[in-house]
Amino acid sequence: MVGIKDVAKRAGVSIGTVSNVVNRPHVVAVATRNRVLSVIEELGYVRDESARQLRAGRSRIMGLLVLDLGNPFFVDVARGAEQAAHAEGLNIITCNSGQRSDLEASYLAMFAEQRVRGVLLSPVATSGEALRAFRRSGTPYVFVDRKAPTSEASSVAVDDIAGGALAARHLLETGHRRIAFVNGPAILAQCRDREQGLRTALEGSGVELTVLEAIGLDVSSGRDAGARLLGTSPRPTAVFCANDLLALGVLQAMVGAGVRIPEEMAIVGYDDIEFAGAAAVPLTSVRQPAQRLGRTAAELLLNETADTTVEHQAVVFTPELVVRESTRVRR
């Protein structure tokens, strides 16, 4: 592999000069510069980032670890983060923990070993060995889609309790009295909070609430949950799902069983991913500003890495209900 000293030898200059041509072109005489540049071109020299980084002590890369890239919500978060990072000339590497703590641990270790500039993290659980070990490495990090005490780190999240309440109030207003909640794994704070918001808002309303916990937060888990839901009696008249993927699965199960939506079963999802509006019956959903979440988190992280004295912040966005056919009362 051709290195800086091959270029130097071939161009008849010192390696320091080659380095200057690459990094501070203005300090080298124009004749020399052109000669070196043409040798670089001729030899196909590509500088070695690991050597650069070793010398510089820090990398030009930012890590992003999300819970599930199969969920378009996180793809949007990644898009937002990428924008902000590119604006500062940094590259982002996106990794997918798939909600598995072991993968999360392995990616965090990788980030630490890479001496990444910082990490945007949407964690499986904020306690846990992996995270504790990662903290010790001293790599700066910001939580995404997860509140955290500012004493520990900055965070950017959406108010999940408010989101749960939004869904609850909507279902109450449309007259439902038997409601099911299809939740995801309770390890996830998002799931716990949405349930809590729902419960609090339903308090005293006399609504009969059934809670099902799905295995995952994906469409096929939703189908399973939908099948279970079909077996309950008396059957609820509305179901709120922790996630649009779950909601799409539930919807599919209902349509497959000939249950009419929303007449026999109203459905509310969460995230308002693009597919929610294009579903069998367009889904009512709680919208989160996903791209903004990613962008803001990246900006916060960039600030903190530029100036370590800056205070941690906890940014919380407010979700918004988008009403579509799946809960719209037909006349």
Added chain:
Amino acid sequence: MVGIKDVAKRAGVSIGTVSNVVNRPHVVAVATRNRVLSVIEELGYVRDESARQLRAGRSRIMGLLVLDLGNPFFVDVARGAEQAAHAEGLNIITCNSGQRSDLEASYLAMFAEQRVRGVLLSPVATSGEALRAFRRSGTPYVFVDRKAPTSEASSVAVDDIAGGALAARHLLETGHRRIAFVNGPAILAQCRDREQGLRTALEGSGVELTVLEAIGLDVSSGRDAGARLLGTSPRPTAVFCANDLLALGVLQAMVGAGVRIPEEMAIVGYDDIEFAGAAAVPLTSVRQPAQRLGRTAAELLLNETADTTVEHQAVVFTPELVVRESTRVRR
């Protein structure tokens, strides 16, 4: 930041010994080993991957550059690739070109500078400055979802011509005589091939074919195309879309305009993403083995990086038609 020599000093051993503890624990006496390990724990030492890599001359990372992470098809490709890489103890970093040549170029440059072990590439265009420059860097690469001459590199693809033909024959058999094709950007070989397969299969059938080119390969481009389609007269009775995202957009436009699917307009998509089956009207689609594509490509790349004498291969998978409501003739 604590380095190997801090550990060495504190444990009263040489840096070579510390290195051995980390990399070849069996060669160091158990008492020494434990002492060093406890110092590592105490100091929170994390080894510096850039120094490691500089010394080793190669990295433990594989790059994956896809056209669009917003398309669940590529998320599945990424999943497959990740599996194969992890099985070999490598990490994958996934980047998203979003079909933009400038981003593609910038990520390829980054991969080359990082000296990644190899790159899985689903390129915007196989010609082009970016790719030519990348080739010169000598980083091994394998094309994903794109055929390529074995003289250049290995590739893993799905037969898009066959896929287009599959859709065409299905629409012919279900009696359609005015068909529209909503294609994506013609720079993409996938789009050109699917169109060609369609045209060839329709040849001599007397079918009237209208081709629309959408701006992108996403749902909103599909909505636009759907709107345009509504304006054509006489209106086609079936539409084939280069992609499920486009098909979902077209579907949404049709449903919004009160056009009955499949009676007034049959729709066929491509990729068979999970959302296709959960759509307003479940979509007939051409299925591709996405995860297998990623896994196979990664395995090929691993082989080639392990043994440079191995021959390039071009693996081609065969697509499969999945028939659902959107083309099913109702009785």
Added chain:
DNA sequence: CAGGCGCGATGAAACGTTTCATACCCGTGG
């Protein structure tokens, strides 16, 4: 008892950069 062997530990070199103090060359002003 000498020689050899195996186990553990050591010290130094090397990886490819960047940076910085230094040196050289030439022209200009005193």
Added chain:
DNA sequence: CCACGGGTATGAAACGTTTCATCGCGCCTG
């Protein structure tokens, strides 16, 4: 004519690892 300074180029040190030749030491064997 000398001193000085601006514009260029140089050489060496440093970054944190891994690797490898070497060495010391205790033990076995002949």
